[in-house]
Amino acid sequence: MYSIEMKNVSKEFKVLNRHEGLKGSLKDLFSRDYKIIRAVDNINMNIEQGEIVGYLGPNGAGKSTTIKMMTGVLEPTSGEILVGGNVPYKNRTKNAQEIGVVFGQRSQLWWALPLIESFKILKDIYGVSDEDYNNMLTLYQSLVDIEPLLHKPVRQMSLGQRTLSDILAAFLHNPKIVFLDEPTIGLDVSMKAKIRTLIHALNKEKNTTVILTTHDMGDVDALCQRIVIIDKGKMLYDNDTMHLKNFFGSYRTLKIRIDGNLKQQTEKIKFALPDFSISADEEWISILIDEEKAKVMEVLNQLQSSYEIRDMQLEEISTEDVIKKIYEEGVE
């Protein structure tokens, strides 16, 4: 049995065609002029127990609609979904017992309560036995330093601590599947790393299926063996992360700022680094580096020997870039 099965799943929303202006709004009051929007269009996927799947797509692609269908909040317009053998919409509460959900910015914990008290209430809500609960806490203690968090009200936590707490709370009842919606959004680098390590460890330890939506390719690199890309409701890609990497190479963009005439300098650098594509805006010179050809540090060293670099940035390739490239070139 698959952990999640989706067969020809579509979701349509009925939206009123809005007219402009005051006259238009009056018209809208009585209008029956609806258009149908397909937020999710014929999606098929099977996910095995224990997989970590990165679910990517630009804003408005239909990611959260899919997640809402898998968690039983939304009913699909057509198609079949099975989550852990349940039809989520029909058995919302039963399904909820077997999944955990974290929405990046929206803490589901009790705002005023210390974390440990939230845990105790969740233990009762999900009917977790004392033994399982204690084992879980011991596991948590071995993975992260939760002591300072346990007695702190959620309200007083930093965003990073809160996200960490939310993830721990989502795994507390040992669900079969955990949905993480942008868990690392807005966090600093060290917190991101901490959270990635935690998710990875919990997945290994409990063989939990993890569905991760993100805009951060760093999350994908660190966690996902498989990624699914969706745009405008349609599935664009479903394969190993490695496969995409091979196709894509491992590109990063190095941005530098140097003194002097930007145009001239850019030309000079272009001459010095003929292998890379180089562009410039008002402030920055961007160098797209394929790390299979050269290491970022080598390029930086080479540049530093001939120019005085005032500032630099290193950018990972974004999901938007990936999708753009897939559109332009296709994947095979």
Place this chain on the structure above:
Amino acid sequence: MKRKGLSFYFRIYCKILAQDLKSKMSYRADFIISTIGMIFTNIAGFVSFWILFRSFPSINGWSYYEILFLYGFSLVSLTPVQCLFDNNWNLRQYVYSGDFIKYCFRPINLFFYYQSEVFDIKGLGQLAFGIGTLAYSWNKLELGFTPLMLIKMVIFLITASFIMIALQNAAAATCFWIQNSFYVMDLVLKFKDYAKYPITIFSPIFRFIFTFIIPIAFIAYYPSVVILRPDAVPVLSWLSPIISCILFGLSYKFWMYSAMKYNGTGS
């Protein structure tokens, strides 16, 4: 999975409540100031009431103490809605910001889970004040005291609470449908103020509205007539416990239906 019964929900509620109270008490200044505020609100309400009735010893055949009884009755019966269902006031913000979805992922009843999050302790002051007023006017009216009267009293207080809860649930649930439901909530709150007067002092039109459209007459008038005027109890009074249960049930269904419908529209 076993079905979760009343005792399960009761236990969960008590746990959440105990923790919530503990954390509220830890903000001592906030706790004391809001308690004092509540006491003053009650005193102010009572004073304006007292001034009014000092100049009119009786209204339409209702004596001062009878009106006072109604006033106390409405205070007590409004306590549950104040204490237990106060989160209805925040519903609008949760829906507006999209945060409401976070309540949909627990394996327990959505309505229960949402309401259990907030317990408004300030309502307890109102309860004490209401009971005091009731006992005082009861004594002055020389109503006597039998166990049967006590049972009636409890039943009709619960009835009245249910009606108010139902009204508030329904008003709060409108936010799933319209942008600014504050006006609806506020309207119900304002009408609530009329609940403490005997309905016979209003014109027939308002009597009709307060009985059948916005049934606030059931919050104090119809139930307390059973105690105050046992010789001439309208049929509606005897029906009110049933009506209150039906209204509560309907408001709950409406609330849940609206919530699921709202999620269905996506955001």
